[in-house]
Amino acid sequence: MDITQDIREVLGSNEAFAGKADRLSEDDSLFDMGLDSFGSVQLMLALEERFDVEFPDSLLNRKSFATIRAIREAVSTLICRDAA
Amino acid sequence: MTTLAARADRAAAVAACHADAVDREGRFPAEAVAALKAERLLGLQIPGQFGGEGAGLSQIAEVCSTLGQACSAAAMVFAMHHIKVSSLVTHGLDSAWHCRLMERIAREQLLVASSTTEAGIGGDLRNSLCAVETSGEVFALGKDASVISYGAQADLILATARRHPEAATSDQVLVALMADQISLVRTGDWDTLGMRGTCSDGFRLEARDVPVEQILPKPFAEIAAQSMLASSHLLWSSVWYGIASYAVDRARAFVQAEARRRPGQVPPTALRLAEVSNAHQAMRGTIVAALRRFEDAHGDADTIGSLGFCVMLNNLKVTVSDMAVDIVRRALSIVGLAGYKNDTPFSLGRPLRDVLSAPLMIGNDRILANTAKLLLVQKSSGQLMSA
Structure with a gap:
């Protein structure tokens, strides 16, 4: 499973990133690109659905969703936890 | 007396003298703000190394409440000033220009809008x-x-x-x-x-x-999430608490005057006062719990920027703003016509009109709609004594 590509696809379905998800670098700030609080909630929901995980409250902060790299790290942790 | 409470009391006394004129003429509470400057209260939150006193939000909140009992407008100006200062203190330390600005605010008692x-x-x-x-x-x-x-x-x-x-x-x-x-x-x-x-x-x-x-180096998104949201809701709530406290005090004095006139009887309004005192205590508990949670976070960006913290602050604003209106309205019903008239020791018209702004400044529906979105992903309600 290519997590990063999946994350880009989920981002692409978010209003703020339609058509530009593939051009984002790993460390571009998603908030600077126009992700707002509602957008980040929608993004969390879409990621939970795509990866069949639930973000615990401890991960529900701006840092976890600030960049593609941060999202991948958060998702990877949850997938590993579920697999264990 | 030079304790913070004494300084706030002196400024509030000046604010109270001019509160009716400020309201009637719709003018800036210039005398109250001059008193705040004279008591050096505009620099309270600025860190000691820049000439301020490094006060925390709880101390600022106490002053907001004291002022709110005297003049709502002066209290709100003080609160809004310190909401802006909290952003400078939280996010301006990496910028030499903003550090110099903080020194100037403390030294010259500059008012920030x-x-x-x-x-x-x-x-x-x-x-x-x-x-x-x-x-x-x-x-x-x-x-x-x-x-x-x-x-x-x-x-x-x-x-x-x-x-x-x-x-x-x-x-x-x-x-x-x-x-x-x-x-x-x-x-x-x-x-x-x-x-x-x-x-x-x-x-x-x-x-x-x-x-x-x-230009502050931090993105405003971070400033809003980490200092503005918390300081706004906590300090506004403290102003509204001050307004509500003033109204409860008027109602209490009214009931006590009735009781003195009829020794041996508990006035019927005393029951209403007991109810309003109950609501007033619940309001206070809600604000104090939120201030404690904020202080306990010690400025940790992850805690304060977390979804649960944001839900808590949103709930604080909606709850407290509605309670404040309810408490002042109920105090008015205890005091009756003496509160409805503008020229009695029990007049509550000005505080009532002032406090009606509370559910509107950032409309409660807008805040509830924001909370509704956040609840789509929040997982648990936390524990009783910690988050």
């Missing part, structure tokens, strides 16, 4: 239309600011704007604009039911040739 509301955007803090236009080492900014509370009286304004003319509406920065760097043309008058002294007029704001170092 805020410009977030904009024509075409309304009160949606996290979006701007206007943009910073940089050329070389300076920038220009023009903003149709439909509300700037005490904009004409402030020594400086912290304004939101898009980072550059091509930036998304939510890609904002916060810029510090000194009064002598801007022109303000009044475009709207603040003629309102209550809170008349905040002078929240509309302005066309123009700034030119402002050094780029006056």
Whole structure:
């Protein structure tokens, strides 16, 4: 499973990133690109659905969703936890 | 006496003397703000190394409540000033220019105002239309600011704007604009039911040739999440608590006067007073618990920026603003006509009109709608004694 590509696809379905998800670098700030609080909630929901995980409250902060790299790290942790 | 409580009491006494005139004439509470400056209360929150006192939000909240019992407008001006200062203190330490600004605020007791509301955007803090236009080492900014509370009286304004003319509406920065760097043309008058002294007029704001170092280095999104949301809701709530406390005190004095007139009987209004005292205590508990949670976070960005913390602050604002209105209204019903009239020791017209602003300043429906979105992902309600 290519997590990063999946994350880009989920981002692409978010209003703020339609058509530009593939051009984002790993460390571009998603908030600077126009992700707002509602957008980040929608993004969390879409990621939970795509990866069949639930973000615990401890991960529900701006840092976890600030960049593609941060999202991948958060998702990877949850997938590993579920697999264990 | 030089304790913080004594300084706040002295400033509140001045504010109380002029509160009716400020309300009647819809004018800035100049005497109260002069008293706040004389008591050095505008620099309270500035860190000690910059000449301030490094006070925490709980101490500022106590002063807000004291002032709220005297003059709602003066209390709200003080609260709004410290909401802006909290952003400087939390996010300005990495910037030499903003550190010097903090020194000036403490030394010269500068009054800081805020410009977030904009024509075409309304009160949606996290979006701007206007943009910073940089050329070389300076920038220009023009903003149709439909509300700037005490904009004409402030020594400086912290304004939101898009980072550059091509930036998304939510890609904002916060810029510090000194009064002598801007022109303000009044475009709207603040003629309102209550809170008349905040002078929240509309302005066309123009700034030119402002050094780029006056732009706070942190994105406004972070500033909003980590300092503004918390300080706004906590300090506004404390002002409303002060207004509600004043009304409860009037009601209590009224009931006690009745009791003295009829020894041996408990006046029927005493039962209503017991009810309002109950609500007042619940209001206080809600605010104090939120202040404790904020202080316990010790400025940790992850805690304060977390979804659960945001839900808690939203709930604080909605609950406390509604309770404040309810408490003042109930106090009025205890006091009766003596409260309805404007010239008695029990008059409650001004506090009632003032407190009606509480559910409207950032409308409670807007806040509930925001909470509703956050609840789509929040997982648990936490524990009783910790988050």
